[in-house]
Amino acid sequence: MDLIARISRQFQDNTRATLDALEMLAAPIAGAIEIITASLLDNGKILVCGGSGSSGDARRFAAQLVNGFELERPSLAAFALSADASTLAPLAGDPATEGLFSRQILALxxxxxxxxTLSPHSGSPRILEAIGSAHERDMRVIALTGADGGATAELLGPDDIHIFAPATRTARIQELHLLILHCLCDGIDCLLLGVED
Known part of the structure; x- marks a missing residue:
């Protein structure tokens, strides 16, 4: 096996996926930045959840809003729903954990x-129930998904934002999601602090 060639293909695939995403995702990312910033300025908070492997990215995004990204600024109100171990513990033994995020959304x-929400796959029951609960609470939803969005896209309302990574491989989708989250952090900071470039 030629590992160097295999690694090169990974980099090339990543670059292609990123460039393919740029034109189609710039506008929805900008829209997401604007509604998140407006919510924060109106004393709202950002609740973040990720399905399975995306839960780490959800926690990281919330931490970057609270602790800062690249610019010095006050903490922003954000909470990763997958980070509260004491709240999640009672559900851990329950095989029907679809309400894992939903119950927290209804409470908070x-x-x-x-x-x-972050999920490379479109049919995560936890994410779908979370979206339903957010709508019950008159919250707007920003959903990061894979290429088609499937069931997630079908649940979104006209005021929600769907940002889909135009890729089919989970690794490429997650890489694009991380870039999108960094764009959100940067844009929010720039709007809040009045940074022009």
């Missing part, structure tokens, strides 16, 4: 808050 979510 308020009108004007934002739910941001």
């Amino acid at each position: 979510g308020q009108p004007g808050d934002i739910l941001l």
Whole structure:
């Protein structure tokens, strides 16, 4: 096996996926930045959840809003739903854990808050129930998905934002999601701090 060639293909695939995504995703990312910033300025909060492997990215995004990204600024109100071990513990033994995020949203979510979901696969029951609960609480949803969005896209309302990574491989989708999250952090900071370039 030629490992160097295999590694080169990974880099090339990543670059292609990123460039393919740029034109189609710039506008929805900008829209997401604007609604998150508006919510934060109106004393709203951002609730974030990720399905399976995306839960780490959800926690990281919330931490970057609270602790800062690349610019010095006050903490922003964000919470990763997958980070609260004491809340999740009672559900851990329950095989029907679809309500894992939903219950937290119903307890914490308020009108004007934002739910941001991350899932490379479109049919995660936890994510679908989370979106339903956010709508119950009059929250807007920003959903990061894979190429088609499937069941997730079908649940989104006209005021929600769907940002789909135009890729089919899970690794490429997750790489694009991380880039999108960094764009969100940067854009939010720039709007809040009045940075022009």
